[in-house]
C-alpha cells in the first residue's frame with residue numbers, strides 16, 4: 001500500500017514554466033492548497049538556499065522547473081569498481097521514501113525536491129542521441145536521484161516514458177522503485193518489450209526499520225505480478241544487502257516469496273550490491289537516523305573511498321544469494337553493483353545474456 005501522500009508545504013515554480021502543461025497537470029494532481037511562489041531562475045534559487053537539509057524537510061518543498069545541463073549522463077560508477085554501463089536521466093531530484101542508507105543524504109543540498117517539467121527538452125535530446133548511435137544499446141533509468149515512481153501519481157510521467165520509448169529499438173528504459181505506484185503503468189500496454197520495472201527488494205524487517213516510506217515486500221511483489229500480466233518486464237535489485245541477524249533466513253524468505261509468484265523468465269536482470277557508504281554519508285546517517293543499526297558492523301575502506309563490509313564477508317553474502325537464487329530455479333542474469341574486480345572474478349555471476357544487456361559484451 002502506498003505510504004506516500006505527496007503533500008507539500010511550499011511550492012516554487014520557475015516562471016518560464018508557469019503555464020507549461022506538465023506544471024499545470026502536476027498542480028492539478030496535488031490536492032491540497034499550498035502557497036505557490038514563482039522564481040526566475042532555478043540556479044539562483046539553489047544558491048540562495050544551499051545547506052544541509054534533512055530529507056524529510058526537503059520532501060515537503062516542491063520545485064517545478066527545467067533542468068540545465070546534460071540530459072543523459074552515464075551513471076558515475078565508482079573508482080576501481082566495475083561499472084554496469086547504465087545511463088541516467090535526472091527527472092526527479094530528491095526522494096520522500098527516506099531510506100536510512102540513501103546516498104542522496106550526503107550530496108543533495110538543495111532545499112526542495114525538484115521535478116523537471118521540461119519533458120520536451122528531455123525527449124528531443126534523447127531522440128537525437130538514440131538516432132545518432134543506432135548500433136549502440138542504451139540502458140537508461142530515472143531512479144538515480146530519486147525513486148522513479150514515487151511521484152508518478154502527480155506527474156503521470158510513466159505514461160509519457162513508455163509511449164516515448166516505443167519509438168526506439170536501441171534503448172531499454174527502467175523505472176526503479178520501492179513503491180507499488182503502478183496505476184498509470186497498468187493503463188497502457190508496453191508493446192515494444194523494452195520497458196523494465198526494477199524493484200529494489202529487502203526483507204520486511206529492513207523495510208520497516210530502514211525504508212520508512214517504502215511499500216511492504218508483499219505489495220511490491222503484487223505490483224510485479226500485475227505488471228507482468230500487462231506485458232512489462234521486471235528487474236530485481238538486492239541493493240543494499242544489509243548484514244542483519246538471521247541474514248540467511250530473511251533473504252531466503254524474500255527470494256522464495258518472489259520466485260513462488262513471479263515467473264523467472266519475466267525477470268530481465270538481478271543486481272546485487274552490499275551496503276556501502278562514504279564518510280559524508282556516515283555523518284548524515286548518524287544525524288538523520290540516530291537509531292539505525294546499519295553502521296554497527298566492521299567495514300573496510302575501499303579504493304573508491306567508500307566503506308564496505310570486509311571482502312570475505314561480502315563474498316559470503318553474495319554466494320548465499322546466488323545459491324539461493326539457483327535453488328529457487330532462477331536462471332536470471334545477475335550482476336554486481338559497484339563491486340571490485342576481485343569479487344567479480346571470485347564469484348563470476350554473469351552469463352552471456354548479462355554481458356550483452358548490461359555491458360554491451362564488453363567484459
Ligand code: SF4
Nearest residue numbers: 095097098099102146
Ligand atoms: S528510494 Fe532510493 S532514492 Fe529514495 S530514499 Fe530510498 S535509496 Fe534514496
